[in-house]
Amino acid sequence: MTPKAFVALWTHRYHKYSHIAKAHLLARRAQLYFGSKKRKLKKKLVAVVRTEHFGDIVAAEPLSRQIRELHPDAHIVWFVKPMFRELVDTNPNVDESFPEFCVTQRRVLLETGVFDKVYELQFRNNNRCPTCDVFVENPVAVAKGINVHTYFNFGNLLEVFAKISNLTVPQDDQPRLYLQERHRRKVDGLDLPKRFIVVHCLSNLALKDWPAERWNALIPQLADKYGVSIIEIGLSSNLSVNHPTYHNLCGQLSILETAEVIRRAEFFIGLDSGPAHLANAVGTFGFIILGSLNEFSAYNPYSGTYDSGENCVLIRREGVPCVQLPLETVLNAIEKKIPVSAKG
The missing domain is CATH 3.40.50.2000 (Glycogen Phosphorylase B;)
Incomplete structure (x- = not known):
């Protein structure tokens, strides 16, 4: 291995593993934050995962109303990429947006069990961190055969999101925005x-x-x-x-x-x-x-x-x-x- 290739390899490894370490640290911090909030509010925590793209978040909006109806007294947290937070922060059916660092952070956080219910509106291709080089599967989507090669065989985006989260398609399927x-x-x-x-x-x-x-x-x-x-x-x-x-x-x-x-x-x-x-x-x-x-x-x-x-x-x-x-x-x-x- 040439010196240049050696330096490139270890530079890559440094960025990858420091990124993974940060993801774990942020997940533990978020666990403490949500654990404290849960005790303070004395409410169940419900997570909704649809982090990207912004058109998909808009398409999924009718499900936010349905989830609120299912959990009227819960504290609903929507996981989203920071650049798309405004779509979630203006939605009155969501109590809080969580700006996701990467899928590893989310996986570690959700595995702690701090959330009482999780609605996963994504499947494998959206659940990848290129830096960590990992995928997170959605077992419901896997069981139903819904993936990047098949999803539009199951209907429009809202119908797909409902299927992979074990929800039903809302009767009112018109997406809404909450302009200020x-x-x-x-x-x-x-x-x-x-x-x-x-x-x-x-x-x-x-x-x-x-x-x-x-x-x-x-x-x-x-x-x-x-x-x-x-x-x-x-x-x-x-x-x-x-x-x-x-x-x-x-x-x-x-x-x-x-x-x-x-x-x-x-x-x-x-x-x-x-x-x-x-x-x-x-x-x-x-x-x-x-x-x-x-x-x-x-x-x-x-x-x-x-x-x-x-x-x-x-x-x-x-x-x-x-x-x-x-x-x-x-x-x-x-x-x-x-x-x-x-x-x-």
Whole structure:
């Protein structure tokens, strides 16, 4: 082994094992914290585990209401990645969010038995820490054969989450967001156009994306045909749109501030990604460009009015990936629902 390789190996090991040690330390601290809280409150502790992604957390929101009904007097704690805490902290059905360091921390903490009931809304692929290099299994999901290769065979995301946690799908399956006055004030300060369409053009998975050149062609046509401004939201943009009514808000807003922008839009046009779940939750009519995904030739991740089609058009061709959907297919689907005569 060369000196360089030796140093790289031991640097990796140092980071890995110091990370694991920190995870165990944080788990023990959390055990003491929740043990103390349990004694002080004299309530049962209920854990809900759905740490990512933010669209999945929105999709799972109806289960928070069901869990509250099942445990009206318990202290409900939702395990979540720190970047998504605002979705949980604003939910009145949850008493506390727990910002998870990694799955090892969670595993050690839950194994202490400090929680009286645990609802695991994740399965193996979401229960991995790349630094620790470990997976945590969900026995219920394993027993039912639900994994990253099969999950959409069991229904939409809410239905899957219910199945892997031994819950039933709530009768009211419409996801909700709990927007606050601070989100409205923030968006008020943006001085948005009176009429606009929101677009989301870049997801966190290349398989779900639609080519940038087609977005570049679609956006000016929408602006001209319908006489509205176009506002792009998301973490980042890969577009090069040159049109006076196009506005780029990417990277400038929090998740719930983005939701407030979507709520004010006439329509949402986007990919199968987190913002589409926000649009569903705030009740904005959506056009979702949806291709096949790995083993799933056709799937629908949404519950509520996006599932029923009442408030959404899924633009897709069975077995065709998103990247292959022509511009005309998207334009025709939009114009079929919103005739150009609706302009103005």
